[in-house]
Amino acid sequence: MVAKKPPRKRGNRIAEKVHKIQGTGLRRPLFNDRRALPPPLSPDTKTTLPPPLSPDTKTIFLDLDETLIYSRKVPSPAGYDFVVKAPLRGRLGDVDVLVSKRPLVDEFLESLSKKKYEIVVFTAAPKAYASPILDKLDRKGLISHRLYRDSCRKVDGEELVKDLSGLGRDMKRVVIVDDNPTRYSLQPENAIPISSFSNDVDDWELKRLIEFFDACDGVEDMRVAVKDFLSKQDLSTLDIISTL
Template sequence: MAAATEVYSPTPAAPHREQAAWWAVVGWLGLLLQVLLRVIRGAPSSLAKLLRSLGLRHPLLSAAPAVAFVQLPSKAPADDLPPLSPPPGRLTVVLDLDETLVCAYESSSLPATVRTQAVEAGLHCFDMEGISSDKASMWPSFPPFPMILLLSSHFLKKDAKGRQRVNHVTVFERPGLHEFLQKTSEFADLILFTAGLEGYAKPLVDRIDAHNRFCRRLYRPSTVTTEYRDHVKDLSCLSKDFRRIVLVDNNPYSFLLQPLNGIPCLTFSAGQPMDDQLMRVIFPLLKRLSLQNDVRPALHDAFHMPEWFQRNGIPQIDRAIRQDRKSTNLESEHRKWRRKEDFSGIKYSS
């Protein structure tokens, strides 16, 4: 029994070894807590450094590259930004009046049923009167188009005794007219160009353009006479640079001198209350043209107006083409444009 007691009795150094063991356990627990805290805080690089300082190496941590997080600048330096190409200037949109923006009828010759049906269908109309000493017709002398009711040959004139006579006219606005003028004026300079005389056209335009969105108004005296047609609208009186100017007209002969700048539209009459040319066709086209440095390749591809004139017996006499070929290759610009845009959905035929 004494031998057993000697064997199992602790030696005097036993309390010191037990205390050291407990301190070692506490140290390891503290180390583990620190490791867990660093892992929770998302600092894997610090964990790897800690393990390496202890002589330990983890294959995943040692193989992964250290990630350094750098605060991004709130604003890139101006010098690092690529230079921006200057946007093209404002487009110049020249608009015809009669049968393009409005249609007008001498009130005495307008059947009551036509007016009633048009108003009931939603067309906005108004009556106007005018006094003029002009003996010539107030209306363009263009040939009439199908389904168009023309007014009498003298809108405002003197009577047989030479006295001024008042004539009354009923004017129908094309659907979407005011929205079209307002939205188009946001990116283009609007110019009115009519073959009508000022005595008729001016009071009419005053009614439809109460906000003065037209920066200029041109009347019949501004048109020119050519070998093939009278009252042709020559855009050279507005600009010598034809890259950023278009003419919207229901009469294609208005484009005779600059066919590559013409946008033909359908003729408007009081019998077409559901017409949507202005906002559905013309406005989207003008919006896209406003982004082009040169509108002519796009319009040529869309409408082929030079070819249309040739089919109708008028040779190519485009002043703009002859002038620009001295300084630039328009055909080259045409090929370049075709790679970027497509207006093939808009076509014009005779």
């Protein structure tokens, strides 16, 4: 179910407020079988990444489902790009998962890599589901690191949140792109919201991100660049879908 569209705000207030629009009875992802998933991190546990190649390296955290790809169990009129075997909710054993790549996702990853960004996929999905998808999505090995559901934190007992503060990166040099505002609610000033991808072949969300990151050479604080970028966007057109 699509949540109500966020009110039109400007600048950093958009990223701070948009996570409050979640409704109830929202769509659950294919992999969301809580009985079979590893638990998220406890509050006193930290996940860290290997040090970046340079202190000046900028790190881009990318969500997977509905941000880079769309997955389902049955074909759709729009078709799909590849198939993986993965465990799904309510099924015993692995089943075929049909995966569609968001338009320009290959070009987006290539562009980030050429600009020397460190690319980290941070998904709330379990490794058993996401890893085979990433193996096929990232044939060229452009993604530096992968973080899965067990690197998320539980907030208020239920909400899964991606806490970027303990990953060993300078927050001035970090951006997260996610279609679910709850996931980045601890660091909204680092976040670029993106509309949820549901296999729309006319979706060009990644084009604006390619242009944004191409223009960030020499930026000292990515939070300032994100704030300026969001102030020029009409985010009231984004349909934010919760994947909880």
